[in-house]
Amino acid sequence: MNESTARVVMGSGDHCLVADPDGSLHRCRPRRRRDPRPVCGDRVEWSADSPDGWIDVIQPRRNLIERGDFRGRPRGLAANIDRIVLVVAPEPVPDALLVDRYIVLSEALDIPLMLWCHKQDLASSAQSMPMRAIQRRFEAMGIPMMTGSTHDPEALNRLRTATRGETLILVGQSGVGKSSITQALVPTASLRIGQISASSGQGRHTTSETTLFDRPDGGALIDSPGVRTLRLDHLQPGAVDAAYPVIAEATRRCRFNDCRHGSEPDCGIRAGLAAGHIDPEALQRWQRLRQETRG
Numbered sequence: 001m002n003e004s005t006a007r008v009v010m011g012s013g014d015h016c017l018v019a020d021p022d023g024s025l026h027r028c029r030p031r032r033r034r035d036p037r038p039v040c041g042d043r044v045e046w047s048a049d050s051p052d053g054w055i056d057v058i059q060p061r062r063n064l065i066e067r068g069d070f071r072g073r074p075r076g077l078a079a080n081i082d083r084i085v086l087v088v089a090p091e092p093v094p095d096a097l098l099v100d101r102y103i104v105l106s107e108a109l110d111i112p113l114m115l116w117c118h119k120q121d122l123a124s125s126a127q128s129m130p131m132r133a134i135q136r137r138f139e140a141m142g143i144p145m146m147t148g149s150t151h152d153p154e155a156l157n158r159l160r161t162a163t164r165g166e167t168l169i170l171v172g173q174s175g176v177g178k179s180s181i182t183q184a185l186v187p188t189a190s191l192r193i194g195q196i197s198a199s200s201g202q203g204r205h206t207t208s209e210t211t212l213f214d215r216p217d218g219g220a221l222i223d224s225p226g227v228r229t230l231r232l233d234h235l236q237p238g239a240v241d242a243a244y245p246v247i248a249e250a251t252r253r254c255r256f257n258d259c260r261h262g263s264e265p266d267c268g269i270r271a272g273l274a275a276g277h278i279d280p281e282a283l284q285r286w287q288r289l290r291q292e293t294r295g
């Protein structure tokens with residue numbers, strides 16, 4: 001048995017890729033078919049073998065980010081995360097529902113969230129209005145927020161300093177600039193992607209997988225490629241309220257605990273709508289996520 005500790009840098013279907021302490025990559029599989037699947041960021045005990053090594057033990061996870069698959073079953077995305085960095089930009093136009101999903105997820109898992117507003121070179125354009133609306137919400141909720149661009153080394157330095165030593169996961173829509181930020185924080189990232197592709201035997205398929213890179217200044221960075229959906233079926237409906245403090249507060253003023261906010265008398269939600277305190281679009285998103293978590 002050639003057992004040692006390693007970190008999972010990519011988990012994909014029935015195999016994963018681990019990096020040992022000197023950075024060498026090894027393709028491994030879970031020892032038994034029913035064993036839990038390792039995910040990006042896991043620390044594992046493994047044994048070398050040919051053609052693939054074996055994952056013997058997944059060390060206890062500090063946290064596990066999961067997303068519902070197309071049937072709503074939870075699937076592991078990444079583990080042992082210090083901070084979720086949600087990237088938004090003026091272009092592509094931010095998806096408010098996806099932003100809400102990440103707020104809910106970070107609150108439910110108790111993982112600190114940070115908003116990184118990217119492509120500041122486009123921020124003065126009229127198209128940046130939806131991004132500003134998101135910034136105002138984050139400000140109101142007291143969630144930290146930073147701005148920058150790929151072409152602004154000082155801003156990127158501020159991000160480095162604010163998160164030094166942490167394992168970050170970069171999330172957000174496809175095309176917001178996650179790969180560009182990864183490249184800036186980990187200059188060897190594209191080299192590493194080449195090594196990962198070669199070791200995994202998946203060729204360029206790998207670029208669509210969640211991948212962990214060690215940061216030169218300590219800690220690690222996980223680039224989670226664009227997600228079209230991040231279903232939250234596996235969470236409790238109450239978790240959704242974290243992203244909608246105004247709506248959650250209004251429901252507390254409903255006369256009935258089981259108020260459906262329809263025609264019931266003394267409904268806090270209807271009162272909030274009438275008074276203009278509640279944004280009707282936010283209400284729709286809240287209702288949609290509450291529905292989703294009810295399964």
Ligand SMILES: Nc1nc2c(ncn2[C@@H]2O[C@H](COP(=O)(O)OP(=O)(O)OP(=O)(O)O)[C@@H](O)[C@H]2O)c(=O)[nH]1
Nearest residue numbers: 119149150151173174175176177178179180225226
């Ligand atoms: N204007 C502007 N464009 C940028 C900036 N950073 C990246 N881009 C461009 O945005 C596009 C998408 O960048 P990526 O880094 O590939 O985005 P991504 O979030 O990794 O996309 P996925 O891999 O699909 O999830 C590319 O054409 C980049 O050149 C920036 O600071 N300003």
Ligand SMILES: [Zn+2]
Nearest residue numbers: 254259261267
């Ligand atoms: Zn009500």
